[in-house]
Amino acid sequence: MQTTFSSSRILLPVRPWFIALSLIVALLLNMLPTAWWPGVPDWVALVLCFWSVREFRKVGMGWAFLLGLAMDVADASLMGQHALAYVLLAYGAAAVSRRILWFPLLQQALQILPLLFLVPAIQFGARMLAGGEFPGFGFFAWPLVAALLWVPLTFMLLLPQYQPVERDANRPI
Amino acid sequence: MAAFDHTPPPFFKRGPAPLAMLTLYVAVAVSLLVLDARFHYLDMLRQVLGVVTHPLQQLAHAPARGVSQAGEYFQSVDALQDENQRLKHAKLENAPLTLRLQQLEAENARLRRLLAVKERQPASGQVAQILYTARDPFTRRVVVDKGQQDKIAAGQPVVDDAGIVGQVTRVYPFVSEVTLITDKDQAIPVQIVRNGLRSVVFGLGNGQLELRFMPANADVQPGDLLVTSGLDGIFLPGFPVAKVLNIERDTSYSFARIICTPVAGVENFGEVMVLAQREAPPPRPEPAEAVDGAPEEKAAKAKKKRPPRKP
DSSP: SSTTSOOOOOOOOOHHHHHHHHHHHHHHHSSSSSSSTOOOOOHHHHHHHHHHHHTTSSOOOHHHHHHHHHHHHHHTTTTTHHHHHHHHHHHHHHHHHHHTTSSEEEEEHHHHHHHHHHHHHHHHHHHHHOOOOOOOOOOHHHHHHHHTTHHHHHHHGGGGOOOOOOSSSOOOO | OGGGGGGOGGGGOSOHHHHHHHHHHHHHHHOOOOOIIIIOOTHHHHHHHHHHHHHHHHHHHHHHHHHHHHHHHHOOOHHHHHHHHHHHHHHHHHHHHHHHHHHHHHHHHHHHHHHHHHOOOOOEEEEEEEEOOOOEEEEOEEEOOOOOGGTTTTOOEEEOSSSEEEEEEEEOOEEEEETTTTTOOEEEEEETTTTOOEEEEEOOOOSSSESSSTTTTTTOOHHHHHHHHOTTTSOOTTTEEEEEEEEETTTTTSBEEEEEEESOOOTTOEEEEOOOOOOOOOOOOOSSSSOOOOOHHHHHHHHHHOOOOOO
């Protein structure tokens, strides 16, 4: 698979343990004490969205549901609140994945943005129905930051799949 | 005919249709939401998952804890001596009150025995450290480092050196969650110290509390201290809760709008005391008219058993 479908660079196949590792690291980042500052992205949602776009056969709604439950327990929020948001995010990401990878990275980020906005919007809706207090507009700020991080994140998470450039005059491919 | 079969060849198989899986997961998630928000059935599942997430959380909080401990270590001797001096002063200032307290308590107990009034339950509990704020921005909760291992149970009151901080609402094996009194769902029965007026104080969610359903001409003044009345059978009576900040008396409403600020350092980090559970209050008297029919009796019994916290 390539960085985008329009690039000619061929990537190595992804290693499953690397996907698992990146998701666990994202979970860990979400549990840092800084995670509730306004604007700090929901790392699990971002990494999950990334893998759902690139590898929708390997990372899908099952992972999203389990990670959502883990986040619900860690956050002491309503059970199923993160799970619902992540499942819908994973579905949306898989649905647009065939189209989105044809665009350059910045335009990909722009198209990911509404998907990421889905996550706080669903959580907000669920909690308001259950009678929570208004968390402030800072709660809706992180998808913007997360969309800005899409480009560096793509390069970082694809690093293990890049292969050294070796030119062989006799075998061009 | 087999050559014109329209099913895709097996190497393009993707398992069940994504839309079917989505429907399944969304249905499960929504039913979890309803079960948790309406019926509070999922504490067991939460505890099981908590065993998995707890080590991760500990790991995530380790750097911050290390930094703060290092900060404490490098705090200058000056600051420590200053604090020591201040604490000694405070102790001396309080000495006349505390020295007589034991004698007063003994006297109180004796007088109560003489009057055949039930004796007051002494307050006891265990000290807990606030670990972190729960990340959920919709509620005001903190997590303390005592759990089922230390015999903490949901419903126990939590106080600091100045007054009521909150109430334990969820207990995990090693930690427990405390809902602060400023949370939107938290309500505490209180009494005004000055005139003994009873009411219930509700959290507002913005760090303040509100005394609701008080008539516009009620005898409440700014600066009044509210203490727990103990009528709920959960909080011991006499713990300071809040001070009245301001009162809006609008003649177009039948109730006054009374805003209070908590006395305890509710939004601060530090050590708190989890008070032991109160002795069960005497059973409520039967209602005047006798109830007959099984379902009604059952309902009356269910009413008597109080939930630890209003859902």
